[in-house]
Amino acid sequence: MPDYDFKSPRLCVEADLGEGARFSLEPAQANYLTAVMRLDTGAAVLAFNGRDGEWRCRLEKPAKKKADLVPEERLRAQTPAQSLAYLFAPLKHARLDYMVQKAVEMGAGILQPVMTQHVQASRVNVERMRANAIEAAEQCGILTIADCREPLKFDEALAAYLPCGPMIFCDERQDAESPIATLGRLAKGPASLLIGPEGGFSADERERLRGEAGVTAISLGPRILRADTAAVAALAVVQATIGDW
Incomplete structure (x- = not known):
């Protein structure tokens, strides 16, 4: 410290x-x-x-x-912006507030809402997201403010972030290997982490993700996690393996 x-x-x-x-x-x-x-x-x-x-x-x-x-x-002195992009299906207000704050605390530099097929919330208040990101930065000694972006459709998000580095997505059906072992094969550097909605990714979305060469699927264990809990768990694993921990 x-x-x-x-x-x-x-x-x-x-x-x-x-x-x-x-x-x-x-x-x-x-x-x-x-x-x-x-x-x-x-x-x-x-x-x-x-x-x-x-x-x-x-x-x-x-x-x-x-x-x-x-x-x-x-x-x-000013620190550079964090390179980790956190992509997520929006939640309802209180839980979205929590998730944004925790993502900032865990080192996400970009907060990108993604409108998936089973998304819970159809609208995102980006100014509210930014207010929560600022509050988290103020409380935790962070010097850079996470870039809170306007929502993208699922296909738009893949097109925007896949060229920028490896994309990791949390697949509740992926249980073959420890996520630490899986992520350990990726190089450190800019990456994006994608977490789906409470209902999970649709079959079409999962098939699309698994068909992309730049996408890595990880499991978060045998228990089904709420989306805001999954955010903290996944960010911790990513930061500990290919992040700044």
Whole structure:
């Protein structure tokens, strides 16, 4: 575990960050620091924007219900965006929120909804996805914000991601080998992980995936997992074998 400040509040901001470059916070962020956290002028706040690394800032309160931050010291240099793309069939709101947060915590750099035949939710609120991705990044010390993308149809997703590196999909009917052994034969580098809906992939979708040379099927064991649980399990296995663990 790197040396890290776990005590100071941490915010993702839009402003450029540089020494002395004072900027105003959005009303919700100002309220959080001053009314919820009850911080006073001079308090330390960590800020990042996905471009300029992480900065320790000084809180200033120019007026009631307003708050500014003054960057004073860069604590960490900006890290590159994660190369792992997480492709998933959308779930309903609460479980989708959870899944997005956990995927970000586990190191997914791209969040790509995929509309499969048995998908549970027909619409995806991408702004809500981004809000959850930002919250997870703020809480877990992550410096890059996952790229939350508009939904793609199943065939569109394969066309977009197969040329970018190996695609791994979780097949509830695949139980011949440990996923660690299967993934151990893949090279490290950019990859995508595809998880289907609660009802699983359709027969046509499974046949299409198994017919693609760049696709690897893995099993997550003898138990049937909910899609949000499968996300955490699969991301852990992928990160431990071909990821950044």
